[in-house]
Each structure stands twice: as C-alpha cells, then as structure tokens.
Amino acid sequence: MTKRFEELDWRPTDKGELSLRRRRDPASGEDVYEVKLGDEFLMSSLFTEGETALARLGLEPLPGGPGSADVVVGGLGLGYTAEAVLRDPRVRSLVVVEALDAVLQWHRRGLVPLGDRLTADGRCRLVRGDFFALAEDAAAGFDPEEPGRRFHAVLVDIDHSPRHLLHPGHASFYEPAGLRALAEQLHPGGVFALWSDDPPQDAFTAALGEVFAAAEAHTVAFGNPLTGGTSANTVYVARRSPSGPPAPSEA
Template sequence: MSARFQELDWRPTEMGAISLRRRRDPSSGADVYEVKLDDDFLMSSLFTEGEVALARLGLAAAPEGTGLDVVVGGLGLGCTAEAALRDQRVRSLLVVEALGEVIEWHERQLIPAGALLLGDSRCRLVHGDFFALAADERGFDPQTPRRRFHAILLDIDHSPRHVLRPGNAALYEPAGLRRLAGNLHPGGVFALWSDDPPDERFTAALHEVFQEAEAQTVTFDNPIQGGTSANTVYVARTPV
C-alpha cells in the first residue's frame, strides 16, 4: 500500500512550478493522482468523467468506419488518450504535450496510464505547443507536415475564457478555429473540454467555422463537495 501522501515530482517550468502528487483516498483506500501548476489544481484522478466524455463524444461524432487518425491536445494524466484508444476504430493517436516533464512522468510510469499509452503501437507522444502547432501550416505531426486528422480532442485550458497562458486565447476566436479546422479531413471533428458552463459566445464562434456545433453538459458525483459537478464538452464538425 502506498504512503498516505507523496510528491512524486516537482519541477520549475516556463509556465510555473508543476508537481505530481499521489495520496490515498481515506474513504476508498484508492490512490488519487493530482497535478498542480503553482497553486492551481489542473487535474485529479478523482474526477475523470469529463476527460473520458471528451473522447467518447468527440469520436462518436467522427466519420463512420475504421482507420481514424486522432490528435489529443494535452496529455495530463492520460485519461482522454486512454479513452480514445479504447475505440477500436482509432488507427493512430498523436498526443501533443507542451511540458516534457509530463511526458517523462508517463515514460517513468509514475502515472498508471503511462504503461498503456506507451505500450500501444497506435499512440505517439509529441513534445510541442498545441496552440502553436494549430496555427502552423505544417500542422501537428512533425514527421508528416500538413497531415490531416479525423478528430482533434482538446483538454488544456480550464475553458475558452479561462486560459493557462494569454497566447492560448486566440485559438478560441473564429480566426484561430479556422486554422485549427484546416487540420481536419472533411467531416472531421473538433471537441473541447471546459470546466465552465456552456458559453454562448464560444458556441457562436464554432458555428462561424464549422457546419455543426453543440455544447453538451457532463455531470458526475463530487465526493469532496457532495452533490454533483459538471463539465462542458463542445463538439463541432466540418462539412463533409
């Protein structure tokens, strides 16, 4: 059994000090993994329903058939990537992560999902800035410039209005969304996780660029605060 609390890693980065912690949940006895950036909690393995729903809802809207090529923006604890790999239609998965430290946590298997992601031949971890790559005409795959994908699943910022870095905000405007959509095949899907309620302004921006767009609320039990909590998953699709 693990210790009640361990700080598995702490690193200074250009975005701030990032840390990975593991603690034992007193009610269940299970290990809980948490990631903090300075004093801001980024994610916890106690709450993964939204991240899993991002993959489920995004891929449900993807083109029918097998051989889907998918990008996940943000590695984190690996929940969205792991959920995407459960879909047998996925042929390849590119996971873009700005912090090499987070990729190293998976490589060292400090995070449970690390062994699964690195052991699946369909999955490749890319150290890069998702937002810069989305705006670059060469696209997300450094090995295959201008490669297009069937789905892009993004979970990095807290929401389109609550971003981790000011430069990220441009992606959520129509011009940034158009550049991002250029990385998709016809009928391709862009899906986004948000910690905020549905945002009418952002949904309107999606409608300017994509043929279809909707915001879906994902609810789940909150064992810490009691009751239920909610995330939002936006799903948008390009014309076929």
C-alpha cells in the same frame, strides 16, 4: 501500501512550478494522483468523467469502421482522454501533443497509472510541442513526422475553459480565426471537441458556428465525492462540413 501523501515529482517550468502528487483517499483507500501548476490544480484522477466524455463525444460523429480514424489529443495530463480514445476500435493512430516535458516523462517512467498503457500501444505517439502554435500552422501541422497531415478528430483539454486560460497567449485560438486554422487540419467531416470546466458559453458556441458546419455544447454531470453533490463539465463538439473548406472569414 503507499504512503498517505507523496510528491512524485516537482520542477520549475516557464509556466510555473509543476508538481505530481499521490495521496491515499481515506474514504475509498485508493490512490489519487493530482497535478498542480503553481497554485492551481490542473487535474485529479478522482475526477475523470469529463476527460473520458471528451473522447466519447468527440469520436461519436465519425463514420467508418475499425482502424479508420486518425486522432490528435491536445494536452496529455494524466492520460485519461488519450486512453479513452485508444479504447475506440475505429482509432488507427493517435498523436498526443504536450508542451511540458515533465508530463511526458511521467508517462514514460510509469509514474502515473496510465503511462504504461499509452506508451505500449503502437498506435499512440507522445509528441512534445505547443498545441496552440501547431494549430495555427497547417503547413507544419501536429505530426512532426508528416508535416501537413490531416486528421479525423482533434480533441483538446488544456485550458480550464475558453475564458479561463493557463496563458494569455492561448486566447486567439478560441476566436474564429484561430478555430479556422485548426479546422484546416481536419479532413472534411472531421470533428473538433473541447473540454471546459465552465458552464456552456453561448459566445464560444457562436464562434464555433462561424467556422464549422455544426456546433453544440454538452453538459457532462458526475458525482463529486468531495462535496457529496454533483459537478459538471462542458464538452463542445463541432464538425467540419463533409465537403469544402471551413467557413470563410467575413472580414
């Protein structure tokens, strides 16, 4: 039996103090893994519905059979989005981009429940990098082993929402110019999907609509064992036109 509470890792980063904690849930008796950055909770294994919905909704529009899709996940976290992606038989390869080396090491050292699953899957590579910087640079792209490579889907779970950012430098990504640079790294017909902890924002859906052929926001509701009520996340899904480049800027 594990301890009621244990800090598995703590270290300073340029984004703040990062900690991985494990506690035993008194109601279920199960271990709960939590990640904090500074004073903010980034994620908890108690709430994973939004992360798995990001994979499901983001991959749902893709055509093709088994082994036909190459996918990027921006933000590794506890690994629930990446693990859900790998459960889809259409996925041929997965590149997970994570800025914090500590998070990569948690998985490689088996400190988090899904670490062994992700690192043992030959389709999956964990890459250290700044997702937002890589999204701006289509010539380099997300795969350091194949510069300029395009993907069928890019799924992102990093900031709390397009407005509630972990760092102000991320803001330009959520504008049409930033989204257009990301869209250039998708194959025609490719999908961009984004997790958000806020309700759907019409302004962001409109920004997606300026770049992509189709865009919509999905509300993902789930039971909250802490409150006894219901909580919700948002998953935005946008699809590039099956032919031609992303929509041009009007500037």
